[in-house]
Amino acid sequence: MNHTRGRLRVYLGAAPGVGKTYAMLAEARRAAERGRDVVVGYVETHGRPRTAALLEGLEVLPRRTLTYRGASFTELDVDAVIARAPKIALIDELAHTNVPGSRNAKRWQDIEEILAAGIDVISTVNIQHLESVNDVVYDITGVPQRETVPDEVVRRADQVELVDMSPEALRRRMAHGNVYPPEKVDAALANYFRSGNLTALRELALLWVAGKVDEQLDRYRADHGIAGPWEARERVVVALTGGPEGDTLIRRAARIAARTKGADLLAVHVTTGDGLTGASGPAHLARQRALVEDLGGSYHQVVGEDVPRALLDFARGVNATQLVLGASRRGRFAQLLSRGVGVETSALSGPIDVHLVTHEEVRKGRRPASRAALTRTRRAAGWAMTALGLPALTALLYALRHTLGLPSQILLFLVWVVAVALTGGMWPAVTAALGGFLLLNYFFTDPYRTLAVSDPEVLLALVAFVLVAVAVSAIVDLAARRTREAARAGAEAEVLSTLAGHVLRGQAALPSLLARLRETFGLTSVTLLERAGEPGPEDRSEPAAWRIVAGAGGPPCTCPGAADTDVVIDDRLTLAARGRLLDAADRRLLEAFAAEAAVALRQERLREQAERVRPLAEADKMRTALLAAVSHDLRTPLASARAAVDSLRATDVDWSPEDRAELLATAGESLARLTRLVDNLLDMSRLQAGVLGVDLQPTSAEEIVPRAIDDLEPPLRERVRPGVPAGLPDVKADPALLERILVNLIGNAVRYSPDREKVLVTASRHGDRVEIRVIDRGPGIPPEARDRVFLPFQRLGDRGDGTGVGLGLALSRGLAEAMGGGLAPEETPGGGLTMVLTLPVAEPG
Numbered sequence: 001m002n003h004t005r006g007r008l009r010v011y012l013g014a015a016p017g018v019g020k021t022y023a024m025l026a027e028a029r030r031a032a033e034r035g036r037d038v039v040v041g042y043v044e045t046h047g048r049p050r051t052a053a054l055l056e057g058l059e060v061l062p063r064r065t066l067t068y069r070g071a072s073f074t075e076l077d078v079d080a081v082i083a084r085a086p087k088i089a090l091i092d093e094l095a096h097t098n099v100p101g102s103r104n105a106k107r108w109q110d111i112e113e114i115l116a117a118g119i120d121v122i123s124t125v126n127i128q129h130l131e132s133v134n135d136v137v138y139d140i141t142g143v144p145q146r147e148t149v150p151d152e153v154v155r156r157a158d159q160v161e162l163v164d165m166s167p168e169a170l171r172r173r174m175a176h177g178n179v180y181p182p183e184k185v186d187a188a189l190a191n192y193f194r195s196g197n198l199t200a201l202r203e204l205a206l207l208w209v210a211g212k213v214d215e216q217l218d219r220y221r222a223d224h225g226i227a228g229p230w231e232a233r234e235r236v237v238v239a240l241t242g243g244p245e246g247d248t249l250i251r252r253a254a255r256i257a258a259r260t261k262g263a264d265l266l267a268v269h270v271t272t273g274d275g276l277t278g279a280s281g282p283a284h285l286a287r288q289r290a291l292v293e294d295l296g297g298s299y300h301q302v303v304g305e306d307v308p309r310a311l312l313d314f315a316r317g318v319n320a321t322q323l324v325l326g327a328s329r330r331g332r333f334a335q336l337l338s339r340g341v342g343v344e345t346s347a348l349s350g351p352i353d354v355h356l357v358t359h360e361e362v363r364k365g366r367r368p369a370s371r372a373a374l375t376r377t378r379r380a381a382g383w384a385m386t387a388l389g390l391p392a393l394t395a396l397l398y399a400l401r402h403t404l405g406l407p408s409q410i411l412l413f414l415v416w417v418v419a420v421a422l423t424g425g426m427w428p429a430v431t432a433a434l435g436g437f438l439l440l441n442y443f444f445t446d447p448y449r450t451l452a453v454s455d456p457e458v459l460l461a462l463v464a465f466v467l468v469a470v471a472v473s474a475i476v477d478l479a480a481r482r483t484r485e486a487a488r489a490g491a492e493a494e495v496l497s498t499l500a501g502h503v504l505r506g507q508a509a510l511p512s513l514l515a516r517l518r519e520t521f522g523l524t525s526v527t528l529l530e531r532a533g534e535p536g537p538e539d540r541s542e543p544a545a546w547r548i549v550a551g552a553g554g555p556p557c558t559c560p561g562a563a564d565t566d567v568v569i570d571d572r573l574t575l576a577a578r579g580r581l582l583d584a585a586d587r588r589l590l591e592a593f594a595a596e597a598a599v600a601l602r603q604e605r606l607r608e609q610a611e612r613v614r615p616l617a618e619a620d621k622m623r624t625a626l627l628a629a630v631s632h633d634l635r636t637p638l639a640s641a642r643a644a645v646d647s648l649r650a651t652d653v654d655w656s657p658e659d660r661a662e663l664l665a666t667a668g669e670s671l672a673r674l675t676r677l678v679d680n681l682l683d684m685s686r687l688q689a690g691v692l693g694v695d696l697q698p699t700s701a702e703e704i705v706p707r708a709i710d711d712l713e714p715p716l717r718e719r720v721r722p723g724v725p726a727g728l729p730d731v732k733a734d735p736a737l738l739e740r741i742l743v744n745l746i747g748n749a750v751r752y753s754p755d756r757e758k759v760l761v762t763a764s765r766h767g768d769r770v771e772i773r774v775i776d777r778g779p780g781i782p783p784e785a786r787d788r789v790f791l792p793f794q795r796l797g798d799r800g801d802g803t804g805v806g807l808g809l810a811l812s813r814g815l816a817e818a819m820g821g822g823l824a825p826e827e828t829p830g831g832g833l834t835m836v837l838t839l840p841v842a843e844p845g
Contacts (some may be wrong), residue, residue: 004270006115009159010094013126014205017166017179020124021045021092025054027122028090032058039085041114042107044092048178058090066099073099078110081119088120095129095149108153125149127205140200142766162209167198186723189829190773191764200700234263236431237315238292238324239345242269245326246288252357254295255322258305266318270310284450286595287570308344315352322353382424386432389416394439401444405460409444410465414472421473422458429473436465483599510600514552517593523579528597529560531572546574549601549676567594573601641670694818698730698842699738700773701763707763708742716750723762724772731839733819738839741812741823745774745835750779753832768841769821777832786825812837 013020021043032038040060045051061081063074075098081089091114096107104110111121128137131148138144154160161836165173171193179186238253240246250267269285289299300522304310315323325342341821346354393416397409404412413436421429441451445458453459510528518526528549545561560566563576567590644667647653648660655663701726709720731738742761749759757777764771780790790813813823821839828834 004118006118006120007158008115008156009122009161010119010154010157011124011161011163012205012209013124013163014202015128015166015193017170017172017173017193018163020126020163022048022051022054022091023161023163024122024124025051025058026091028058029054030089031088039081039084039086039089040697041081041089041091042093043090046179047181050178051382059086066101068099068101075099075102076107078103078113082117085117086119088122089114091121091123094123094125094153095147097147106149107824108149125154127201127208130154130208131812133204133208136204139414140607143192159752160209162203162205164202167195167202168288169712170309171195171197173827174191180436185762186762186775187764189773190762190771190834191766195826200819202775219653234322235266235318235320236263236322236323236324237266237268237311237318237320239326239341240267240269240285240288241326242285242288243326244284246284247291249324249326249357250291250295251296252355256322256324256355257297261812262333264475265292265295266300266320267297267304268300268311268314270307271301271303284591307341308348311341311345312348312352315349320352321348322354322355324357329354332749379428382420382428383431384422385416385423386428386435388437390432391419394443396445406440406444407463409440410461413440414465417469418472418476421476426473426477429477429570430470433466433469435472437462440465492666510550510597511552513593513597513600514550514757516553516579517590517597518579521577521579523553523577525551525556525578526603527551527556527563527576527578529557529574529576531574549573550597565590567591569594569598573598591595625650637670637674641667642673644670694737695734696732696819699733699735700730701770701839702726702729704735704738705742705761705763705772708739710744711739711743712747716747719745719750719753719758721758721760723760725763728763728770730842731821733839733843737815737819741815741837742772742774744809744812749774749776749778749833749835752776754778765841769838770841771838772839774835774837775828775832775835777828777830780827780831780833781825789825790823 011020011023025043028040030040038058038591040055040058042063043055043060045055061084062078064080066073067445076091081091093106094108094111098105098107098110104113109535111123114121125135128145129148130151132151134145140364158687170179171189174185174189174193178184180578195768204256204530234257236253238249238258240249253267254265257265292299300314302310304313309502311323311325314320323345326346327342337483340354342354346356393412397404397412401409417429417432420432423841434490438451440451441453441462446454453462514526514528517523528551529546532545532547548556548558557563557576557578560568560574563578564580565577568576569575574592576598577590643662648655648663648667674695705722705724709717709722712720746759746761753776754758760775762773762775764773789809809823816823816837816839819839821837824836826834826836
């Protein structure tokens, strides 16, 4: 007996009809030709001749017959398959529910028994039958799927192969009768097999299979202890500090990615846990993010205390193969103390290639901005307390040397060191600790007035004093820094929040930004400057090269050189501030204001351009359309009617009764056509003015469609085939307007359909909506022109018949939307156009 579990192979279909069973049978025939023992346990051909042809020559096991409620059903015979013991068994429809009375409730449970017997199984399933996406499929298609299979069953399969087909190709197969019988094709295309449904199902299938592939890859790497990235696809990561060198790094990384077809470009900025971002500025980062996205990459931001490790964790997480960093701008002495981000990252990178790119900031010798959290005044005060306070404290304690012992003296020195740390930071406190050690040793330890120490315990106490003083100084300094940083971050957040609210309250964006900036920093004036000519090497201090775009306060700066602080936004814009110099921390917030000011300026200019162009465009379009309508479409029926009347009035012709009746009919038809055109014009004007009355009430589509067909002229009426099913719920609509919409749609469809083709009118329910579909086999409308057909005075493909001014579809969509519905075109499979009228279901009264 074979105790090895069989292998399961599943063909996963994006939708019914894509060819899962066909692919399974084709694989079975190939296996049989290679000498494998293959049998058919259960295959459903659904009457498709090409699928049935593949069954010829394969051994088909008999099915088991069951009786349920007086009817006979056939199911998979599990015992027959196990007794036959083939190498491979073909079992279709993995999610199938067995007839009550079967050994197992679901077919996938039958397959589990066969696999346990050591038999390989090839099966099929559609994406809509997977349990995890069942509700999503219902939301998309409106069709409940009662037969489902747990995702885990398919995920455990040894092989899952996606059987896919584009929605257009599948709909063509449907139209040609290769999936369903001809009498079911139109209903299927109008409901489940709509292009949008098929596209969504296809995306679900692709995402599900992609997830399984990722699981298999991750499992393989974990099983084999593979921690490094696999270069299945090149991914280039560029690290940004937010400094001006970022533009150079991004372009270099983009060139590296471009050398490998299909390589991904990712930019990452690491923000440390204390909220500091090194040399970063919001304006630089905003511009660099836009540059990355323009080059087809993506921007990411991560938080990490250790910048090199954070970069490498991100790079490994996205399976990156190359990492681009800027060369260090730190001085030589600083590099001796620590290796720096670039060198540290290179040392830890492992299989990831690291590119250290030199840039203009290094060549200019610019150092990164200081990250000191204390002002110069505070640091100066700390040094003053060290230089002046220690001698004063020593003199005081020397006078009290007979009263206070050495432990008390050490504690008082320690208190003073902590006070220095709170005031001036780490380094003044360390200096005070070392100075206190020397003063205590010289004045208060035996032998006095020497640096020698006779008692080892005293030496231990002094060393302990220094260590404790340094440790306490470091902790106090760190806590003070974090407190100040938190307070500054809170203040900046409050400023930005107030700024956002100031703009959202409806005030002009650019003046509001500049006024708020001036108030926030107490500046005399803030000016947004724009370079008058093309950017070039001219001196930026030259006033003639700049013009004032907007400002707040006064007097304004006329060029960046006249400002106390200026922020370069891009090649043309600069924000100039006058009143006082701003420190580095304030400059970060100033750059955020500058970036927002540039965005506000661009939006303001785009809005002004749109406002200037819109009236001209609308007036020109309306003028052209009205002239075309009046000169051609309105004149044609009027000319026909006048010709018929003039002929009847002629005295030199003796008309027969038949001729007279024909002329009168021509005149009547022309005047009726003219009346419809004028009515359409009037209704369109009322609709646009919002004065068209709409009387919404429960309306039966089953009754309205025949009435609309009866309103057509007799020759057109004969070419319509109604197919509205009985039992549809009523829709919420105005009966007269709904009838008019249908007359327009059906009339258009008949006019553009070939003479021998009939227009089909169907309806179906989808959730809380009912769709009425008018399907023709005419020339259709190109996809790029489908939005234009709903504009007034637009006609596509009907230039020569002179039957209307192009208001029919525009008016129909307007009436549909006035009733809470919609009107949209779709391509008819096999050629033609389908107009879909959607209306809400009337709530039961």
